Amino acid sequence: MQCPNCRHPESHVLESRSADLSRSVRRRRECLRCQERFTTYERIETIPLTVIKRDGRRESFRRSKMFHGLSQACEKTTVTPEQVKLVVEDVENLLQQRNYREITSQDLGELVLDRLGQLSEVAYIRFASVYGQFANVEDFSAILRLLEKRGEKSLRLGQASQHQDHELLR
Ligand SMILES: [Zn+2]
Structure with missing residues (x-):
């Protein structure tokens, strides 16, 4: 996950939390180079039903x-x-x-x-x-x-x- 500040490709996860009835995971990350903190959402790919x-x-x-x-x-x-x-x-x-x-x-x-x-x-x-x-x-x-x-x-x-x-x- 690229840092939005310096584009460094590596970050470490500070906190993981499930969101949206556990269909997604919210992660708080910190850039390994500039220490910028940002949030990502990981979503399970679902088939429309x-x-x-x-x-x-x-x-x-x-x-x-x-x-x-x-x-x-x-x-x-x-x-x-x-x-x-x-x-x-x-x-x-x-x-x-x-x-x-x-x-x-x-x-x-x-x-x-x-x-x-x-x-x-x-x-x-x-x-x-x-x-x-x-x-x-x-x-x-x-x-x-x-x-x-x-x-x-x-x-x-x-x-x-x-x-x-x-x-x-x-
Ligand atoms: Zn950075």
């Missing part, structure tokens, strides 16, 4: 939109904003790794729900209903079965947090 909605309309994938929708679903649950951020990152990384160029909103919703279901039942149900994942009766009963299975497991694992979730559902 298209989401195909149920009615056939296409829309570019937007991380902020997903983050916003998930945050709403997770309001007043045990899920923290940090966990929401991790779900978004996890799903996006998976899609990038698999080189997806397009995905149906249904498949995308399922990827999110898989992860959300491990965090909170309430958030799971809210997200599923807001994003119209209950397209038909079979979908809905599949989700109920999943929740039942999960309920048994979570009762054993952590009654306290699950109890809180059930209170919110009423």
Whole structure:
């Protein structure tokens, strides 16, 4: 990275910090020759992703939109904003790794729900209903079965947090 002051090609890194939902790294550098300090951003190259909605309309994938929708679903649950951020990152990384160029909103919703279901039942149900994942009766009963299975497991694992979730559902 060339120094903006003297064009010396070498600098050393004073500080690294992730930015933009961890999609980029901000680095504070110091020129080895003139000690000029400057900032660089390193960004992961991403493939644009298209989401195909149920009615056939296409829309570019937007991380902020997903983050916003998930945050709403997770309001007043045990899920923290940090966990929401991790779900978004996890799903996006998976899609990038698999080189997806397009995905149906249904498949995308399922990827999110898989992860959300491990965090909170309430958030799971809210997200599923807001994003119209209950397209038909079979979908809905599949989700109920999943929740039942999960309920048994979570009762054993952590009654306290699950109890809180059930209170919110009423
Ligand atoms: Zn310099």
